[in-house]
Amino acid sequence: VVNTKREAGSTKYEVIEYFQYLGNYDDQPREGSIVFTLGDKKIVCKLKQKATEFDFSGVSHDANILVPEIKLGWTLADATTSATQDQIKNGLFDAVAAEGINAVRIPCSFLTAESDEVNQFWLASVDDAVKAAVAKDMKVVVSLADDGWLSNNLENADTTVLFKNFTRVWYAVATQLIDYDEHLFFEGYDRYEPSSTKGSIQVYDRLNELFVQTVRRTGANNYKRCLLVPVYDADANKRMSLPD
Secondary structure (H helix, E strand, C coil): CEEEEEECCEEEEEECCCCCCCCCCCCCCEEEEEEEEECCEEEEEEEEECCCCCCCCCCCCCHHHHHHHCCCEEECCCCCCHHHHHHHHCCHHHHHHHCCCCEEEEEECCEECCCCEECHHHHHHHHHHHHHHHHCCCEEEEEECCCCHHHHHCCCCCCHHHHHHHHHHHHHHHHHCCCCCCCEEEECCCCCCCECCECCHHHHHHHHHHHHHHHHCCCCHHHHCCEECCECCCCHHHCECCCC
16 A cells, blocks of 8 residues: 655655455464565564364254255256346245245356456355345255366366365355355365366365365354365266255
8 A cells, every 4th residue: 555645845655564364263373474575674574373262062053954954956057147136136036935945056156267266246146146045944055166167177287276266266255155054055066077087086185175174264154164075986977966
């Protein structure tokens, strides 16, 4: 942040640095330093964060209770379109609930492929859909859809970008939807088509680790939230996930 101060015959600039850091949602303490360089001067900020003691006393329902409560489910695959948004505003979930459906699965890519940035409109649209479904006492599963960016990168030797984007998306989703209670589930990714020549079990294991770690470390309700973790299998028909 640069503040400009104009005085008689001169202009002075005052540089103020702001920075943010995440809370330590881990059971181990951590510390580090941030160094600011301004000309020949260096300012060192040292950070120390205590380990977090998680309290599960507020968890009234775990997966063993919540999952059997799902009787009939439905997939809302186009939650981000304007047409679906209009339907939601006009009582879509009233009609769905009236048919006895008490769970909805919402897959969304969230990632704008052209820029590798999280699409904020899609994120807000999914939030609107979740809010409408939860208002009808429905269970909701928000899943990260592929749309090519996941499966295409599984063949690359360097998975750094894939893991970075995957983490960025789940941090954005978990942060946006953090206030929902146990009605909301997260699923690591919607679907993939593994084969003997695409990806590896190590890659899928790492995606699952990043999914759980990223969601849990946003804290609050997300530390207690039920997560669906896809399991790798060379036969896509045997993958463990909720069916469409």
